[in-house]
Amino acid sequence: xxxxxxxxxxxxxxxxxxxxxxxxxxxxxxxxxxxxxxxxxxxxxxxxxxxxxxxxxxxxxxxxxxxxxxxxxxxxxxxxxxxxxxxxxxxxxxxxxxxxxxxxxxxxxxxxxxxxxxxxxxxxxxxxxxxxxxxxxxxxxxxxxxxxxxxxxxxxxxxxxxxxxxxxxxxxxxxxxxxxxxxxxxxxxxxxxxxxxxxxxxxxxxxxxxxxxxxxxxxxxxxxxxxxxxxxxxxxxxxxxxxxxxxx
Amino acid sequence: xxxxxxxxxxxxxxxxxxxxxxxxxxxxxxxxxxxxxxxxxxxxxxxxxxxxxxxxxxxxxxxxxxxxxxxxxxxxxxxxxxxxxxxxxxxxxxxxxxxxxxxxxxxxxxxxxxxxxxxxxxxxxxxxxxxxxxxxxxxxxxxxxxxxxxxxxxxxxxxxxxxxxxxxxxxxxxxxxxxxxxxxxxxxxxxxxxxxxxxxxxxxxxxxxxxxxxxxxxxxxxxxxxxxxxxxxxxxxxxxxxxxxxxxxxxxxxxxxxxxxxxxxxxxxxxxxxxxxxxxxxxxxxxxxxxxxxxxxxxxxxxxxxxxxxxxxxxxxxxx
Numbered sequence: 001x002x003x004x005x006x007x008x009x010x011x012x013x014x015x016x017x018x019x020x021x022x023x024x025x026x027x028x029x030x031x032x033x034x035x036x037x038x039x040x041x042x043x044x045x046x047x048x049x050x051x052x053x054x055x056x057x058x059x060x061x062x063x064x065x066x067x068x069x070x071x072x073x074x075x076x077x078x079x080x081x082x083x084x085x086x087x088x089x090x091x092x093x094x095x096x097x098x099x100x101x102x103x104x105x106x107x108x109x110x111x112x113x114x115x116x117x118x119x120x121x122x123x124x125x126x127x128x129x130x131x132x133x134x135x136x137x138x139x140x141x142x143x144x145x146x147x148x149x150x151x152x153x154x155x156x157x158x159x160x161x162x163x164x165x166x167x168x169x170x171x172x173x174x175x176x177x178x179x180x181x182x183x184x185x186x187x188x189x190x191x192x193x194x195x196x197x198x199x200x201x202x203x204x205x206x207x208x209x210x211x212x213x214x215x216x217x218x219x220x221x222x223x224x225x226x227x228x229x230x231x232x233x234x235x236x237x238x239x240x241x242x243x244x245x246x247x248x
Numbered sequence: 249x250x251x252x253x254x255x256x257x258x259x260x261x262x263x264x265x266x267x268x269x270x271x272x273x274x275x276x277x278x279x280x281x282x283x284x285x286x287x288x289x290x291x292x293x294x295x296x297x298x299x300x301x302x303x304x305x306x307x308x309x310x311x312x313x314x315x316x317x318x319x320x321x322x323x324x325x326x327x328x329x330x331x332x333x334x335x336x337x338x339x340x341x342x343x344x345x346x347x348x349x350x351x352x353x354x355x356x357x358x359x360x361x362x363x364x365x366x367x368x369x370x371x372x373x374x375x376x377x378x379x380x381x382x383x384x385x386x387x388x389x390x391x392x393x394x395x396x397x398x399x400x401x402x403x404x405x406x407x408x409x410x411x412x413x414x415x416x417x418x419x420x421x422x423x424x425x426x427x428x429x430x431x432x433x434x435x436x437x438x439x440x441x442x443x444x445x446x447x448x449x450x451x452x453x454x455x456x457x458x459x460x461x462x463x464x465x466x467x468x469x470x471x472x473x474x475x476x477x478x479x480x481x482x483x484x485x486x487x488x489x490x491x492x493x494x495x496x497x498x499x500x501x502x503x504x505x506x507x508x509x510x511x512x513x514x515x516x517x518x519x520x521x522x523x524x525x526x527x528x529x530x531x532x533x534x535x536x537x538x539x540x541x542x543x544x545x546x547x548x549x550x551x552x553x554x555x556x557x558x559x560x561x562x563x564x565x566x567x568x
Contacts (some may be wrong), residue, residue: 127350159441211359231547
C-alpha cells in the first residue's frame with residue numbers, strides 16, 4: 001500500500017502573529033515553524049500502517065526551501081521519501097491543484113492529511129484534492145482501519161460519530177483520534193541520521209492563476225480587561241451575564 | 249444572477265447556523281441588488297426561511313437524502329447554483345458545511361473563502377473578512393473568480409429577521425452515486441452537542457478528578473449547555489475525547505463559554521476564543537485565562553460552582 005501524507009509547514013501555536021509593515025504579509029521574523037499539528041496525527045497513522053501493514057510513505061509539501069525542515073522531520077519520524085513542490089502557496093485551491101498534478105503521476109492508494117492547517121485554517125485542501133482526483137473523501141476522521149483495499153473510517157459529526165466505508169483510493173483528513181496524542185511520533189537520533197540519506201525530490205510547480213488573494217491582515221481589537229467578581233458574589237456575575245453581556 | 253444559500257436541516261429543522269447563513273446571504277444579496285435563493289433538502293417547514301429574507305425557496309425532497317453525503321449534497325448545491333445562475337454561494341460551517349464546501353468549490357470553479365466573519369466590504373473587487381491564525385488575526389481576501397463561494401463562520405454574523413414573501417419551488421436534482429457508504433451513526437441522545445450549543449461549560453484539571461464532573465454537568469443542565477473539557481482532562485481519560493475543546497480538539501464558537509479550573513494554555517485559547525463571552529473560574533489569579541476572559545472569579549470551583557448553580561436556578565425560575 002502506497003500512502004502519501006500531505007504536510008503543511010506552519011508557525012508554532014505559541015508564535016506571536018505579526019504582519020509586515022503594510023499588513024500585506026505574515027511576518028516570519030523570529031517565528032518557529034513546525035509540522036501542522038493536525039498533519040502529525042495523519043503522519044502517525046501512516047506510520048502505524050507502515051509498521052503493521054507494510055505501507056510505504058511519501059510526505060509531500062508545497063512551499064519554498066524552508067518547508068524542508070518539516071519534511072526532514074517527517075523522514076526522521078519514518079516516512080520513506082519526500083517531495084517538495086517549489087512554489088509559494090497562495091491559497092487552498094492552489095495547493096490542492098499542485099498536489100493533484102503530482103499525485104496524478106504517482107501510484108497511490110491513500111492520501112492522509114490534517115483536517116486543517118493552524119495558519120490559515122482554511123480546511124480546503126483535502127476535499128479539493130479528492131475532488132480534483134475524483135477520489136472518495138473522508139473529512140474530520142477520528143479513526144481509520146484499512147483491510148484488503150477497503151477503508152473503514154470513523155468520522156466526527158456534530159454531536160457524535162459516523163462510520164464510513166469505502167474502497168481505496170481515498171483521501172482522509174484527520175484529527176486527534178486517528179491516533180491518540182500519546183502515539184504521536186518524536187524522531188529519535190537514528191531516525192534523524194537516516195533521514196539525511198532519504199530522497200527529497202524538488203519538483204517545479206504547474207502554472208496556476210489563483211482565484212483568491214489575501215489583500216490585507218488585521219489583528220483583533222484589543223480586548224478589554226477581564227471584569228473580576230468576588231467569589232462570594234455569584235449574583236453579581238449572573239447580573240453581568242444577564243444585563244451587560246446578555247448571554248443568559 | 250442570484251445569491252444562493254444552502255440552508256442545512258437536522259431532522260427536518262433548520263439549524264441556527266443555517267438561519268445565520270440565510271441572514272448573511274440576504275445582506276450580500278442586498279449589497280449586490282440580487283435575489284436571495286435558499287436551498288433546502290427535506291425541510292419540514294421551508295417557508296420559515298422567508299422570515300430571514302429568502303426571495304425564493306428551492307425545495308428538494310427525496311428519501312435518499314435523509315442522510316448526509318458530502319459528494320451528493322455538493323452535487324445538489326452545484327445544480328441549484330447553476331440553475332439559479334448564482335454569482336455568490338453561501339454555506340455554513342457546520343461539520344457538514346465544512347465537508348461539502350471544498351468539493352463544491354471545485355465543481356463550481358469558484359474561489360472559496362472559509363471562516364468568513366462579515367459581509368463583503370466591497371463588491372468590485374469582491375472582498376470579505378475572514379479569520380486566520382486560529383482567531384489571532386483577520387485577513388481581507390479578494391475572491392477573483394466569477395462565482396464566489398463563502399463559508400460563513402459560526403456565530404459571526406448573527407441571525408436577523410427580514411420578512412419577505414418568498415416563492416417556493418420544488419426541484420428534483422440528479423442524485424449522483426457515491427461509493428462512500430455510511431454504515432453506522434452514533435449520536436449521544438439528549439445531550440446538547442458542542443457544535444450546536446449556545447452555551448458551553450468546560451472543566452479542567454482544577455476539578456481534580458472525573459468523580460467531580462457532576463458539578464460541570466449540573467451547571468450545564470441549568471444553562472441548557474454542552475459540556476466540554478481541556479486537553480489534559482481528555483488525555484488522562486477523565487472525559488471522552490469528543491469533549492476536548494481547543495486546538496486539535498473541537499473548536500468552540502458559542503455565545504457563552506464558562507471555563508472552570510482551566511488555566512488557559514495557548515492551545516486551549518486558540519480553540520475557544522471565537523466564543524463571544526468567556527467566563528473563567530480559577531483559584532490562581534495568574535492563570536492566563538484571566539487575560540482572555542471577559543468575566544472572572546478567583547476562587548475555588550468546589551465552593552463557587554455549587555453557589556452558581558443554586559443562584560442560576562433561582563434566576564432561571566424568575567426569568568422563564
